[in-house]
Amino acid sequence: MNAPRPPEPVVFIIFGGAGDLTWRKLIPSLFTLHLNRSLPEQFAIIGVDRAAFTDVTLRARLRAGVRQFSDPGPIKPREWNEFAARISYQRADFAAAGTYRILAKHLAALDESWGAKATRIFHLATPPSLVGVIPKLIAAAGLARERTRSRIVVEKPIGSDLESARRLNATLKRSFQEAQIFRIDHYLGKETVQNILAFRFANPMFEPIWNRRYVDFVTITVAEDVGIGHRGGYYDKAGELRDMVQNHLMQLLCLVAMEPPVFYGADEIRNKKVDVLHALRPIPPEDVSARAVRGQYGRGSIQGKRVCGYLEEQDVAKDSQTETFAALKLSVDNWRWQDVPFYVRAGKRLPRQLTEIVVHFRRVPHRSFPASAMPDWQPARVVICIQPDEGIVLQIHAKQPGGLMRLRLVDMQFSYRKTFKVPSPPAYATLLHDVMINDATLFMRSDQVEAAWAALMPVLESWDATAPGNFPNYEAGSWGPGESDTLLMREGHTWFASAGAGAK
Numbered sequence: 001m002n003a004p005r006p007p008e009p010v011v012f013i014i015f016g017g018a019g020d021l022t023w024r025k026l027i028p029s030l031f032t033l034h035l036n037r038s039l040p041e042q043f044a045i046i047g048v049d050r051a052a053f054t055d056v057t058l059r060a061r062l063r064a065g066v067r068q069f070s071d072p073g074p075i076k077p078r079e080w081n082e083f084a085a086r087i088s089y090q091r092a093d094f095a096a097a098g099t100y101r102i103l104a105k106h107l108a109a110l111d112e113s114w115g116a117k118a119t120r121i122f123h124l125a126t127p128p129s130l131v132g133v134i135p136k137l138i139a140a141a142g143l144a145r146e147r148t149r150s151r152i153v154v155e156k157p158i159g160s161d162l163e164s165a166r167r168l169n170a171t172l173k174r175s176f177q178e179a180q181i182f183r184i185d186h187y188l189g190k191e192t193v194q195n196i197l198a199f200r201f202a203n204p205m206f207e208p209i210w211n212r213r214y215v216d217f218v219t220i221t222v223a224e225d226v227g228i229g230h231r232g233g234y235y236d237k238a239g240e241l242r243d244m245v246q247n248h249l250m251q252l253l254c255l256v257a258m259e260p261p262v263f264y265g266a267d268e269i270r271n272k273k274v275d276v277l278h279a280l281r282p283i284p285p286e287d288v289s290a291r292a293v294r295g296q297y298g299r300g301s302i303q304g305k306r307v308c309g310y311l312e313e314q315d316v317a318k319d320s321q322t323e324t325f326a327a328l329k330l331s332v333d334n335w336r337w338q339d340v341p342f343y344v345r346a347g348k349r350l351p352r353q354l355t356e357i358v359v360h361f362r363r364v365p366h367r368s369f370p371a372s373a374m375p376d377w378q379p380a381r382v383v384i385c386i387q388p389d390e391g392i393v394l395q396i397h398a399k400q401p402g403g404l405m406r407l408r409l410v411d412m413q414f415s416y417r418k419t420f421k422v423p424s425p426p427a428y429a430t431l432l433h434d435v436m437i438n439d440a441t442l443f444m445r446s447d448q449v450e451a452a453w454a455a456l457m458p459v460l461e462s463w464d465a466t467a468p469g470n471f472p473n474y475e476a477g478s479w480g481p482g483e484s485d486t487l488l489m490r491e492g493h494t495w496f497a498s499a500g501a502g503a504k
């Protein structure tokens with residue numbers, strides 16, 4: 001990662017410093033930045049949490065997390081010790097004003113020792129319920145006052161519906177200005193997601209065909225082979241629509257459908273993205289069943305391994321009606337996309353991990369070749385592979401060798417792995433670095449979050465109000481309920497999952 005060093009000094013204060021996110025994502029990513037020399041020289045991490053740790057025991061736990069969740073090869077003791085020396089722990093109650101007074105003293109002491117005022121980044125790696133509490137107390141302790149050097153980082157979910165998202169945004173804005181708030185959707189930190197803009201707007205040949213005249217339909221798939229692990233308590237209240245579609249899939253949709261930005265700047269890009277959300281055709285309540293499909297996995301097998309059904313997962317109600325699969329047909333009502341369906345689907349316990357956007361092109365206006373040249377006609381496509389095989393595939397028609405005019409689809413591939421030969425940086429490393437350099441391009445603005453909720457509210461309300469009645473309705477290891485295929489078949493379309501074991 002060739003990222004510039006942020007201005008010195010920086011203090012990263014992690015609420016939930018002993019928690020799962022810190023252990024799995026934040027510290028491994030900060031350590032990656034350390035190894036790449038992308039952290040400031042004057043840099044400190046303060047973990048704040050309720051659990052009984054000391055500086056020493058927390059560092060040991062975090063080291064185990066780096067070993068397990070990041071891929072820097074064997075950790076060199078010198079590198080780790082240099083990094084770990086920057087970490088300290090404050091055992092504290094998040095809801096007590098005293099916590100913030102102690103923190104303020106600690107921060108003032110650091111400024112004093114550095115002889116300079118540090119940028120303070122407050123990262124809320126806590127359960128969502130605390131997002132309403134902590135910012136107020138940070139502000140009450142006077143720690144949000146200096147607008148240019150205090151920032152707050154908030155994780156998704158931002159609310160659980162439009163109303164709660166509005167409330168939460170309002171709470172945040174009472175203590176911080178919008179420019180100080182960095183709402184994370186980690187998908188935006190993925191290299192391949194950022195590359196969508198480069199692919200579309202740095203090459204002259206795609207933009208002219210990126211519209212209703214040439215594009216027949218678009219599919220966006222975020223498939224996971226994993227279940228819900230130990231997160232049943234949270235997930236059973238959320239479900240796939242709230243957990244994945246409202247944020248990650250909506251972000252992908254915005255990037256693929258947005259208009260060209262005038263320049264690469266945080267507000268310009270976010271304005272263009274929010275325009276897409278505003279153009280989404282409202283789904284009337286009576287149309288929800290025709291445009292949205294939900295599912296829940298039962299027992300099945302994935303890559304040869306038997307797995308349990310959702311209702312048997314830890315911390316899931318035995319009669320849960322929560323969806324683990326969601327598919328929607330969306331329409332973007334503007335000049336570019338009128339009448340082009342955007343189908344999005346996300347699910348747990350599908351056959352394999354796969355995130356990809358597929359742009360399916362129309363047939364050529366006049367068919368010069370006889371039908372026999374391609375008995376099994378398929379559309380030309382652009383496949384943007386977000387993960388795991390990062391890259392872009394153009395699927396185009398080509399003549400097969402031989403005397404007869406026979407056509408078939410062939411792949412032209414760009415693979416990150418083969419081209420760049422270095423692993424992509426972890427999404428969180430990119431995002432945390434961007435917070436340090438005060439670049440909000442890859443973060444969600446409040447209006448965008450609310451527009452995404454607004455678009456999904458009819459589906460959420462309808463699903464919350466009516467029990468599905470047929471759960472579980474797909475086998476673990478399948479591509480979801482049959483209705484998800486029907487959703488597309490009605491229009492003569494089909495889902496597409498690019499090559500790989502188990503591809504459909």
Ligand code: BG6
Binds near residue numbers: 224243244355
């Ligand atoms: C999270 C969701 O935001 O994204 C999880 O809460 C999901 O349910 C995860 O598993 C998927 O992220 P990734 O980067 O593995 O595709």
